[in-house]
Amino acid sequence: MDHSGVEQVRLVPWSQGDFWLLQRSNSPEMTAHLGGPESEEKLADRHRRYLAVAPGGMYRVELADSGETIGSIGYWETQVRGGTVWETGWATLPEFQGRGLAVRAARALMEVAGQAAGHGGHPSLHAFPKVDHAASNGVCRKAGFTLLGQIDLEYPKGNPIRSNDWYVNLRSSGTALPSV
DSSP states (O other): OOOTTOOOOEEEEEGGGGGHHHTTTTTTTTTTTTSSOOOOHHHHHHHHHHOOOOOOEEEEETTTOOEEEEEEEEEEEEETTTTTEEEEEEEGGGTTTTTTTTHHHHHHHHHHHHHHTTTTTOOOEEEOTTTTTTHHHHHHHHEEEEEEEEEEEEEEOOOOOOOOOEEEEOOOSSSOOOOO
């Protein structure tokens, strides 16, 4: 596939210096589907968790050509439907939304999680956007996830939400992802 003229992304492992990105993503606009902004203390706790995520990983997403940060993405273990799976979540800064960059980041993360799956990790990657979050559901669809159905979750803890359960089989071979 010819990628000329298409912005590419790179995943950079989360580091101590990435706390600013959590602060920048902590706006009412960016957290509307996540229970709202968090306190500085909760952001610091989240940053510590991101630095320690294992198994799994958190990443700062940057434009491959310029190195400009556009958001974050990661994957981690979670319990759902009676089993342990990889879960993914992302945040794209407002000025970079609507350009297909979150889809490219999700695909890049699928490759990373797929390598983990090949080394004894979980065979599937799930995303749980709220049913009314059109943009994140669109990212899932365009990135090649399959919709399993709806599921009731809590995010953050104590805040019930109705989410879509999207998944991708990380161990399937030869599966072509749709183009953006």
